[in-house]
Structures are given as structure tokens and as C-alpha cells.
Amino acid sequence: MTLAATQLAAATNENLASISNTLIYSAMAVYTLAFFAYIAEWIFGSRSKVGRTAAALTAPDTAKADAPAVTVNKAGGGTAVLERPKVVVRSSAGSRDVPDGPGAHGGDEQGDLFGRVAVSLTVLAFVVEAAGVVARAASVQRAPWGNMYEFNITFSTVAVGVWLGLLALRKNVRWLGLILITTVLLDLGLAVTVLYTASDQLVPALHSYWLYIHVSTAIFCGAAFYVGAAGALAYLFKDSYEAKLARGGKPGILATSVLERLPSSASLDKFSYRINAAVFPLWTFTIIAGAIWAGDAWGRYWGWDPKETWSFITWVAYAGYLHARATAGWKGRKAAYLALIAFACWLFNYYGVNFLFSGKHSYAGV
Amino acid sequence: MSKTTASDTGQVPAEDQDLGAAGSRLSTAPQEEQPHLPALGVVGWVRWFWRQLTSMRVALLLLLLLSLAAIPGSVIPQTGIDALKVADFRQRHTTLAPIYDKLGLFHVYSSVWFSAIYILLFVSLIGCIVPRTWQFVGQLRGRPPAAPRRLTRLPAYTTWRSEADPEQVREAALALLKKRRFRAHVAGDAVAAEKGYLREAGNLVFHIALIVMLVAFAWGQLYKSEGNKLIVQGGGFSNTLTQYDDFKSGNLFSQDDLDPFSFRLNKFTGTYELTGPNRGTPRTYEADVTYSVGAYGKEQRTTIKVNEPLEIGDSKVYLVSHGYAPVITVRDARGKIVMNKEAVPLLPLDGNVTSSGAIKVMDGYRNAKGEKEQLGFQAFFLPTYGGKGSTMLSAFPALLNPMLALNAYHGDLGVDSGVPQSVYQLNKKKLTEFKDSKGELFKQQLKIGETMTLPGGAGSVTFEGVKEWAGFQVTRQPGSGWALVGAVAAILGLAASLFIQRRRVWVRAVTGDDGVTVVEMAGLGRSESAKVPEELGDLAALLYDRAPGAPDAGDDGPGADTPDAAASGDAPGDDDPSSRASVPAEGAEQK
Ligand code: HEM
Numbered sequence: 001m002t003l004a005a006t007q008l009a010a011a012t013n014e015n016l017a018s019i020s021n022t023l024i025y026s027a028m029a030v031y032t033l034a035f036f037a038y039i040a041e042w043i044f045g046s047r048s049k050v051g052r053t054a055a056a057l058t059a060p061d062t063a064k065a066d067a068p069a070v071t072v073n074k075a076g077g078g079t080a081v082l083e084r085p086k087v088v089v090r091s092s093a094g095s096r097d098v099p100d101g102p103g104a105h106g107g108d109e110q111g112d113l114f115g116r117v118a119v120s121l122t123v124l125a126f127v128v129e130a131a132g133v134v135a136r137a138a139s140v141q142r143a144p145w146g147n148m149y150e151f152n153i154t155f156s157t158v159a160v161g162v163w164l165g166l167l168a169l170r171k172n173v174r175w176l177g178l179i180l181i182t183t184v185l186l187d188l189g190l191a192v193t194v195l196y197t198a199s200d201q202l203v204p205a206l207h208s209y210w211l212y213i214h215v216s217t218a219i220f221c222g223a224a225f226y227v228g229a230a231g232a233l234a235y236l237f238k239d240s241y242e243a244k245l246a247r248g249g250k251p252g253i254l255a256t257s258v259l260e261r262l263p264s265s266a267s268l269d270k271f272s273y274r275i276n277a278a279v280f281p282l283w284t285f286t287i288i289a290g291a292i293w294a295g296d297a298w299g300r301y302w303g304w305d306p307k308e309t310w311s312f313i314t315w316v317a318y319a320g321y322l323h324a325r326a327t328a329g330w331k332g333r334k335a336a337y338l339a340l341i342a343f344a345c346w347l348f349n350y351y352g353v354n355f356l357f358s359g360k361h362s363y364a365g366v
Numbered sequence: 367m368s369k370t371t372a373s374d375t376g377q378v379p380a381e382d383q384d385l386g387a388a389g390s391r392l393s394t395a396p397q398e399e400q401p402h403l404p405a406l407g408v409v410g411w412v413r414w415f416w417r418q419l420t421s422m423r424v425a426l427l428l429l430l431l432l433s434l435a436a437i438p439g440s441v442i443p444q445t446g447i448d449a450l451k452v453a454d455f456r457q458r459h460t461t462l463a464p465i466y467d468k469l470g471l472f473h474v475y476s477s478v479w480f481s482a483i484y485i486l487l488f489v490s491l492i493g494c495i496v497p498r499t500w501q502f503v504g505q506l507r508g509r510p511p512a513a514p515r516r517l518t519r520l521p522a523y524t525t526w527r528s529e530a531d532p533e534q535v536r537e538a539a540l541a542l543l544k545k546r547r548f549r550a551h552v553a554g555d556a557v558a559a560e561k562g563y564l565r566e567a568g569n570l571v572f573h574i575a576l577i578v579m580l581v582a583f584a585w586g587q588l589y590k591s592e593g594n595k596l597i598v599q600g601g602g603f604s605n606t607l608t609q610y611d612d613f614k615s616g617n618l619f620s621q622d623d624l625d626p627f628s629f630r631l632n633k634f635t636g637t638y639e640l641t642g643p644n645r646g647t648p649r650t651y652e653a654d655v656t657y658s659v660g661a662y663g664k665e666q667r668t669t670i671k672v673n674e675p676l677e678i679g680d681s682k683v684y685l686v687s688h689g690y691a692p693v694i695t696v697r698d699a700r701g702k703i704v705m706n707k708e709a710v711p712l713l714p715l716d717g718n719v720t721s722s723g724a725i726k727v728m729d730g731y732r733n734a735k736g737e738k739e740q741l742g743f744q745a746f747f748l749p750t751y752g753g754k755g756s757t758m759l760s761a762f763p764a765l766l767n768p769m770l771a772l773n774a775y776h777g778d779l780g781v782d783s784g785v786p787q788s789v790y791q792l793n794k795k796k797l798t799e800f801k802d803s804k805g806e807l808f809k810q811q812l813k814i815g816e817t818m819t820l821p822g823g824a825g826s827v828t829f830e831g832v833k834e835w836a837g838f839q840v841t842r843q844p845g846s847g848w849a850l851v852g853a854v855a856a857i858l859g860l861a862a863s864l865f866i867q868r869r870r871v872w873v874r875a876v877t878g879d880d881g882v883t884v885v886e887m888a889g890l891g892r893s894e895s896a897k898v899p900e901e902l903g904d905l906a907a908l909l910y911d912r913a914p915g916a917p918d919a920g921d922d923g924p925g926a927d928t929p930d931a932a933a934s935g936d937a938p939g940d941d942d943p944s945s946r947a948s949v950p951a952e953g954a955e956q957k
Contacts, residue, residue, distance in 0.1 A: 085524040281860040299684040309440040316433040327422040
């Protein structure tokens with residue numbers, strides 16, 4: 001390249017970088033609007049006062065037994081005679097037979113409207129943020145995962161993407177919206193203030209296609225683990241709530257209002273488990289890909305560098321969680337606590353290790 | 367069902383026992399036993415201990431313990447990672463350090479207690495895997511268990527009254543299930559079928575793969591070797607022990623394990639960011655080498671980069687460091703050349719490759735009085751010197767304005783004293799400073815081509831030029847292939863284990879009291895999944911086509927909303943409520 005061409009390229013890159021910054025700030029603005037819409041959804045939803053859980057837990061047995069908890073009816077309606085047989089589903093031993101809550105809007109029409117607006121705004125913000133990440137990638141001409149700023153903006157984009165994906169698959173996850181967007185705003189706030197790094201290229205140790213594989217799966221795993229951990233946390237609250245009701249206790253008004261609208265503890269538990277279990281093989285792969293990359297870059301596959309150590313700890317913690325779910329006396333709440341601890345390990349590996357320890361994984365500023 | 371909470375899953379009532387058998391063995395997980403103490407002497411105790419060790423509970427505790435035990439190693443400096451940091455820590459914490467030493471906290475991952483945890487875990491794992499494998503083989507050889515008496519108790523259930531004969535229905539069901547790749551057979555009045563054995567196989571493969579990986583790592587530790595070699599541009603290396611600057615190896619390593627090869631460094635290239643906030647950050651490091659394998663191998667040329675080691679046999683040659691080697695000519699008092707254009711490698715001190723080291727003239731030098739003596743120079747080198755008045759730190763890593771600063775000494779370098787000494791440091795014990803006109807240590811800054819004349823006609827030093835050097839690490843890690851195989855198997859096994867459902871389906875067809883055939887279908891999965899009822903619905907729809915519904919007495923149609931099916935006489939409604947809580951939907955895992 002001639003000198004002029006180099007300068008031109010540098011100017012384009014700087015242009016792209018500033019476009020990326022603008023997009024990220026715009027995404028934050030839209031997320032903030034979405035945040036208020038979610039709040040409105042919860043507030044309007046609190047107008048509905050249905051005590052479904054208590055009703056389900058105290059309903060007389062005979063009435064319950066006649067009406068199956070859930071019926072799955074696959075053949076969309078049809079005439080009575082040709083309809084396929086209906087399948088009756090029973091919940092397993094030990095789980096409470098509680099219906100899922102209606103979601104944040106609590107069945108309130110206005111609440112639902114705000115909820116839909118919030119989701120639409122989230123989709124818009126997601127698109128803008130994704131564009132910001134892509135522009136950043138274009139400006140540095142590599143994958144946007146060279147420093148913690150880039151890692152953060154990619155991370156929140158993927159977390160929102162995972163959640164929107166689950167919504168698109170018609171999973172019962174809309175209740176998670178407010179928590180998710182709150183953390184996304186925190187994550188982005190941290191990114192643009194503390195972690196901001198001007199766009200730049202990578203040190204030679206980071207040049208490898210394993211970077212793309214290892215870091216992209218790590219980000220995806222973190223985002224999905226986050227959603228799983230949120231499910232586990234919600235499970236713990238809802239489970240205490242149900243247990244209190246089953247004992248004949250009377251939970252507070254706020255707890256009732258909020259928790260009545262969440263899915264049942266059994267659903268939350270399953271939701272959290274499915275996500276964590278589905279991501280665990282990928283997390284295993286991430287660590288192995290990292291080891292292969294380390295083998296190429298630093299001449300050893302595993303050196304107990306703090307980052308490596310903490311991804312190992314995270315891995316073992318998640319393995320412990322999966323084990324707990326198959327171990328008598330550890331299912332339910334204890335397993336959920338393990339899921340939270342495991343996610344805390346992941347977070348610590350991401351933030352704590354970069355700031356507290358210096359290891360081979362610290363480069364490009366932070 | 368209604369009043370069930372997590373705690374009241376007590377015992378299985380007698381009427382549900384047959385379901386217990388049908389629901390069992392969906393997993394080969396060890397059954398939990400209460401840790402009651404044995405009364406049976408030594409054998410009893412050993413057996414008890416073994417049972418405990420191989421129980422799921424202890425496996426879980428060991429797993430959690432392992433993750434806890436890994437933490438200190440990330441907080442406390444480790445000898446294996448950064449020995450300098452450990453030394454520094456020892457100096458600053460004189461009371462803590464000996465305690466840490468006793469506890470092995472400076473080498474956590476090879477300490478007794480860390481090893482104890484993972485060895486116990488792996489003993490537990492083997493003790494768990496072997497019986498599980500046998501059990502699984504038994505399950506594969508056996509047949510799916512017969513239908514429980516009351517299918518209504520299963521997590522997914524459906525029923526209808528059909529015009530077809532019971533026998534016809536069973537035949538159709540058997541064919542259908544087999545076509546769907548269930549293992550199915552007729553047992554009594556019902557078809558019993560099972561699918562998803564790959565789940566269990568995957569789980570076993572995963573755990574076995576963990577053992578393979580551990581053995582591969584242990585093997586690698588015992589036989590590994592790792593050596594470093596610094597090569598100046600144009601220099602060469604052949605892979606024998608004596609050629610290494612330093613060398614580490616596992617306990618069972620022998621010299622014959624070294625792969626025979628040699629290589630020569632033709633050129634090292636480093637490029638750096640020229641502008642911006644990250645000015646000076648390295649962009650590329652490349653070593654252009656010529657290598658040959660075996661004693662008389664053909665010469666080949668290649669490039670070694672930071673992420674792209676050269677692989678020869680089991681060995682990998684990594685590019686790990688680089689620096690500069692000023693080329694020096696030294697003349698003695700008589701003008702005789704005692705060091706001829708020798709490249710002296712210096713050690714980099716910072717990111718901009720400010721370097722330091724020592725130039726040692728050991729033989730052949732005679733001073734102004736004609737006596738034999740040795741010369742020593744403390745050397746500082748800046749690839750980019752900021753100019754007069756700037757600091758003695760390099761401003762950029764590339765050779766933009768090289769400057770060499772020398773402090774001159776003469777006397778005895780102490781190299782023959784038998785104590786090994788660093789080539790980068792001067793042992794000044796028996797050295798005397800050259801003095802300048804003010805009586806201070808004689809030092810001078812040189813640009814390429816400049817010569818420094820030593821005081822008192824003691825000779826001269828010429829800075830001829832600069833060569834680059836590259837540091838290479840040669841490692842041999844046998845067993846890494848097996849570790850990779852284990853890792854891949856672990857991931858595949860894990861995916862099978864977590865994504866595949868093992869489930870059972872039963873189809874019962876009997877003639878009801880009114881002479882009409884009653885078809886009942888039920889499904890059971892290892893964990894509650896929406897997939898089991900969905901699949902049962904699909905199967906039921908298909909079977910319904912082959913065994914169409916019979917008009918109901920009450921004209922309710924086959925798709926009646928409730929499965930109370932008067933014909934079956936077994937509606938959930940007329941059960942004793944206390945027994946409802948105990949449907950063992952999770953099969954073998956009931957407490
Ligand atoms: C080296 C340490 C171990 C690790 C990292 C590990 C990891 C895992 C993981 C991730 C799972 C979940 C996969 C699944 O649910 O199918 C699992 C399941 C299982 N593990 Fe382990 N495990 C270890 C040791 C053991 C030991 C010592 C035992 C025996 C006592 C054992 C028995 C089992 C069983 C029976 C399951 C299946 C549970 C079920 O049926 O859901 N594991 N293990």
C-alpha cells in the first residue's frame with residue numbers, strides 16, 4: 001500500500017469506529033426506553049390479583065384429579081370423532097402441581113401492551129447494538145473480541161440475542177425481560193465508561209483462528225449461562241413462595257404480586273436446567289479449544305494460568321450442578337444454589353481475573 | 367398430586383411397586399443408600415467405605431472440593447508458572463512463606479492434598495463406571511420391562527376404545543414402535559418399548575473419556591521435556607541436551623526421547639504499530655528458519671510464527687522471545703583483535719526492548735603493560751534512543767536509532783571459579799573499574815560504527831552493528847494426542863448424554879367389560895420433558911389410525927377430554943389420594 005492509501009484506510013477505520021460508538025450509545029438509549037416499558041408492564045400487571053398458586057395448592061383433591069394438570073393436544077382442534085387421542089400429563093413425584101404465572105403483565109391488557117412495546121424496543125436496540133459490534137469489527141478488521149470493551153458489547157448483544165431467540169421459539173421467557181435489560185444496561189454502562197479502549201489491532205499471540213472459535217463460544221456460553229442463572233434465581237424465590245403457601249403461610253404483598261406472575265417453580269427449575277445442560281458441552285469445548293490455542297501460542301496446553309484455572313473451576317462447578325441434579329438430597333434448591341455459584345465463577349473469571357491477577361490472558365490494556 | 371411438596375415423597379405404596387420395577391433402570395446411576403454404619407468387621411468396613419466412595423453423593427462432594435482446592439493456586443504465586451513472583455513473595459512475607467511452603471501452596475496443582483482429591487475422585491469414578499457398564503450391558507441384552515399394572519399413573523397417558531381386536535392393536539403397536547426404532551416386544555397384554563439407550567452410552571463414554579484424559583496428562587507429565595535455546599541470526603541448533611540453554615523434563619524422560627533434528631535461524635522479523643495509542647505494540651513476529659530432520663535429512667525452509675510452531679515428530683519448536691545482539695570488535699593494547707565481530711545477545715527489559723547484558727573478553731587480551739587480563743563491559747542497548755538528554759529507556763522496539771552504552775572493567779571475570787554464572791551479568795568481585803579523567807567509572811555511548819578507546823591505551827571497543835536473536839522453546843508432550851481423543855470423546859459423550867432422552871412406551875390393549883377393546887398408552891422419561899408426552903401423542907395418533915375409535919356409550923368420542931375411560935375402571939379419580947404423590951416418574955432416582 002502507498003502511504004496515501006494507508007492513511008485513507010486509517011481514516012475509514014476511525015470513521016467506522018466512531019460510527020460504532022454512536023450505534024452503541026443509540027442502542028443504550030433504546031434499551032433505556034425498553035427498560036421503562038418493562039417497568040410499566042410490571043406496574044400495570046400488578047393490578048391483577050389472581051392467587052392461582054394458592055388456589056392450586058389448596059384445591060380439593062377430587063376436583064384436581066378429574067381435571068388433568070395439562071393436556072397436550074397436537075392435532076389443531078378438528079371434529080370430535082376424528083380428533084386424535086389426548087395425552088394426559090402428570091407432574092412427577094415430589095413436584096408441586098402449580099400452574100405457570102401469566103407473565104409480567106399479569107393478564108392486564110395495558111400491561112401486555114407495554115410488554116409488547118418493550119419487546120419490540122428490545123429487538124430494535126438489539127439490531128442497533130449488533131450493528132455497532134459489526135462496525136467495530138470492521139474498524140479493527142478482525143473479530144471484535146480483543147479487549148474487555150469489545151468483549152462486553154459483544155456479550156450483551158449475544159445475551160439479548162439468546163433471549164430473543166428463546167422468545168421466537170415461543171418459550172415462556174418474557175418475564176425475564178426486565179432483569180435482562182437491567183443487566184445489559186449495566187454491562188454497557190461499564191463498557192463505555194471504565195472499559196473503553198480505542199479500536200486497535202491484536203498482539204501476535206492473539207492472531208489465530210482458534211481465537212474466533214474459543215472466544216466466540218466463550219461469549220455465547222457466558223450469555224446463555226447468564227440466562228440459566230437468572231432462571232435458577234427466579235426458581236429459588238418462587239420455590240420459597242410456593243413452599244410458604246403450601247405450609248399455609250402468607251407471603252407479603254409485593255412477593256405475591258411479583259411471584260404470582262412468574263412461571264411455576266417446577267417450570268423455572270426445568271428452564272434453568274435445560275439451558276445450563278445444553279450449554280455445558282459447549283463450555284467443555286470452549287476450554288478444550290482454549291487449550292489447543294494455548295498449545296500453539298504459548299507452547300503448553302495447560303499452565304494453570306489464572307484464567308485457565310478459573311475456567312476449570314467454572315467447569316467443575318457446572319459439572320457439580322449437573323451431578324447434583326442426579327443425586328438424592330441435592331435436587332431442587334441445593335442444585336440451584338450450585339448453578340448460581342457456578343455462574344458466579346464464570347463472572348469472576350471474566351471480570352475478577354482480568355482486574356485482580358496478571359497472567360498470560362491480560363493484554364491490550366485490560 | 368395436589369398437596370405434594372418436595373418433601374413428602376416417602377415410601378412407595380404396595381400397589382405402585384410394579385410401576386417401580388417398570389420405571390427402574392432408566393439410568394444406571396448408583397442407588398443411594400443411607401450412610402448407616404456397618405457392624406461387620408474389617409470386610410464390612412471396607413465394603414462400606416467403598417460404597418460411600420463410589421456413591422453419587424461423595425462424587426459430588428469430591429467435585430466441589432476439587433473446584434475449591436483449585437482456587438488458592440490462582441491467588442498465590444506458583445513456582446511452576448512464575449518462579450520470580452514466588453521469590454518476591456517469599457521476600458515480602460517472611461512469616462507466611464514457610465507456612466505456605468509446608469502446605470504446598472506454592473505448587474498447589476502438584477501438592478499432596480490436591481492430588482489426593484483428584485485421585486480419590488478418579489478412584490470413585492472407576493468404581494462407579496465399571497458396575498454401571500456391566501449393568502448397561504445387561505440392559506442392552508435384556509428387554510424393556512413389562513407394562514406396570516396401572517398405566518394411568520405414568521407421567522404421560524392416553525386411552526381410547528377401539529373397534530380393532532386387542533391382538534391386532536398390539537401387533538400394530540409393535541410394528542409402529544419398531545419402525546420408530548424403539549426396542550419393543552409383547553409382554554402379556556401389552557407392548558413394552560424403550561428408546562434412547564445412546565444417552566446412557568454417552569454418559570459412560572464421557573466418564574471413561576475423563577479417565578483417558580487424566581491418564582494422558584499423567585503420561586505427558588512423566589515423559590515431557592521442555593528446553594530453551596537462544597539463537598542469533600545465522601546461528602544454528604541441533605536437538606541434543608548439551609545444546610540447550612536450559613532444560614526441564616519429566617521423571618521418566620530419557621535422552622533418547624529427543625527427536626533428532628537441527629535448524630538454523632536465517633532471519634527474524636518483527637513489525638510494530640507505528641502510530642496511535644498502541645504505538646510499539648508488536649504486530650508480527652516471524653522467524654525464517656532452515657531445518658532438517660535426522661542426522662542427514664534434506665534441508666527445508668519454513669517460517670515459525672508465534673501461533674504456528676514447527677512440528678517435528680513429537681516435538682514442537684515455538685518462537686517465544688526475541689531481542690538484539692550488538693556486534694562487537696575488541697582490540698587489546700597492542701591493537702590485536704581479541705574479539706572479532708562477535709554478536710553478544712542482550713536480554714530485553716521492557717516492551718520497547720531496552721536491553722542489558724554483559725560483554726566478556728576472556729582470552730587473548732593483554733593490557734598496556736603487556737600482562738594477560740580479562741575485560742568486562744556492562745552493556746545497555748536501546749534500539750531507539752531518544753537523543754541527548756533523554757532517558758536510558760528505548761522509545762520504540764524496532765531499530766530506529768540504536769545506541770549502545772558500555773561501562774568498562776578489567777581484571778578477573780571469575781568465570782573459572784567453578785561457580786556457574788549468568789552470561790548476562792558481570793561478577794565484579796575481582797574486577798576493577800576503568801576510570802575517566804574525573805576519576806569516575808569510564809562509560810561511553812556508541813552509535814553503530816563508533817569506537818570507544820579505553821583509558822590509558824588499554825585498547826578499544828567497536829560497535830559494528832546489530833543482529834537480532836530469537837528464543838525458541840522445544841517441547842515434547844507425549845500423550846497429547848490421546849488427551850485430544852479423550853476430549854473429543856468427552857464432548858460427544860456429553861452431548862449424547864444431555865440431549866438424548868431415554869424413554870419407555872407401553873401400549874396395552876384388552877377387551878373391556880362391554881366387549882369393546884380398550885387401548886391404553888403411557889410414556890415414561892428419565893426426566894420430565896415435554897418431549898415424552900409429545901412423542902406419545904404422535905405415536906397415539908398413528909396407532910389410532912390403525913386401531914380407530916369405537917363409538918362410546920355416552921357418545922363422547924374417542925377424544926374425550928378426560929381419560930377417566932369407564933372401561934378401564936382405573937381412573938385416577940378413584941385412587942386413594944395419599945398414593946398419588948408417588949408416581950416414580952424419574953425411575954431409578956426415587957429417594
Ligand atoms: C471426574 C469427575 C466427574 C465429572 C467431571 C463428572 C461429570 C458429570 C457430568 C457433567 C454429568 C452430567 C451428564 C448427564 O447428566 O448425563 C455426569 C453425570 C453422571 N455422573 Fe459424573 N462426573 C464425574 C465423576 C463421577 C463419579 C465419580 C460418578 C460415580 C459415583 C459419576 C456418576 C455419574 C452418573 C451416574 C451420572 C448420570 C446421572 C444421570 O443419570 O443423570 N460421575 N457426570
